[in-house]
Amino acid sequence: MSDLIAAAVNVVPRDYYTDHPELGSAWKRTAQPAIERDLARAGVERGMRVMEIGTGTGYTGALLAEMVGAEGHVVSIDIDPELSERAAELHAERGVTNLTLITRDGHEGAAEHGPNDVIVAWATPTLVPASWVAQARVGGRISTPIYLAPVSRNVGHVVAVVNDQGEPSRPILGPAVYIDMGPEVNMTKGMPLFYVDASTDDGHWISVGWRNMTPDPTRTRRWTCCAARTLPRL
Template sequence: MNAVALAAEQVPERHYTHHEGRGPTPHRSNPVVIHRELATLDLQPHMRVAEYGTGSGYSTELIARLVGPTGEVTSLDIDAYLTRWASLIHHERGLDNVRCYTADGTAGFRERAPYDRVVAWCTPALLPKAWTDQVADGGLIVAPLPIADVPNMTFPVGGWTGRTASPAPPGSPWPGGHRTTGCTPAPAAPWTGS
């Protein structure tokens, strides 16, 4: 069993997605996709992580458990209702290494940068420059990007040295003129939305 699966055994997904005080959260990602993307991030203790798209807060707690009490998780969402509820649930569950902020994640969050890892549950039109500027040397970004008309695909973007990605060849379809390195598309499993 991998580290993400072990963390998931300790985190009550339904407590986040259908909290008794709030009801169901419509803005949440498929748990199968969350687990896959977190496994791709290869999170380690002590890491600093930026998460764009707080949603229910479920993925945030998984990240917090994977980076441990000495790691830091900064989670942003444009919806204040979601960040307030996620913060409340994190407090209820005793998480001290998580901070949720209401902000547009495409601008990043310089106040707590640099980040060892960045994960996004939203799909920006292009890879935001702020993310590449705020990821630490050797860091990794995992985000869904609209590279082609192929549904359910995500690509980890990595290989940062000097905080720049590898330049894309002329005429290539890579967003923002950068290309991903060492990436294999991974199709998402069907989700029932429950």
């Protein structure tokens, strides 16, 4: 973990955003190791303009705002107005002023706040939206989960640099697990629906990866197996 990420993690209280004493818990949250891994992938630095897709608890936006500093700015987009409003209240309480919250479909981005040095997504689009590419400066980075195999709904993570032709280039591929992006609020309570076919009456989740492989009901719990796959680097 870089010094910049470590300093931000040390300053921004995760529990304040995920389990606030008055506003309660937020059901959309990302595991801390995944957050730190993907912040490192994004390559955020002081003074940058960053567009975040997926406000969630507000924690990642707060980390990004801390990382870019007063001379930088973060625009955070979420389709769920409840999450945006909750994050706005928490940021205001902490005095975070270099962050703008927008409620809209993340596929649209925020052209009015571009161009961006980095676009970092915490939700999975089917393809990298053209709007994100258009809203990145030349040499800007897009860091996002992405579908690798639409039939099985396997997800990886790609970091690409927007070249002087306005096209994403030099992709680097890695592993990831993030919830679907869509034009409506996703209410799957954090479960990565792209790995799940159904749930049984006793609460076990049956995954695509284990379907038809075993009748043993104890193994239906292991839906996360598909997420641990190591992906090649391009």
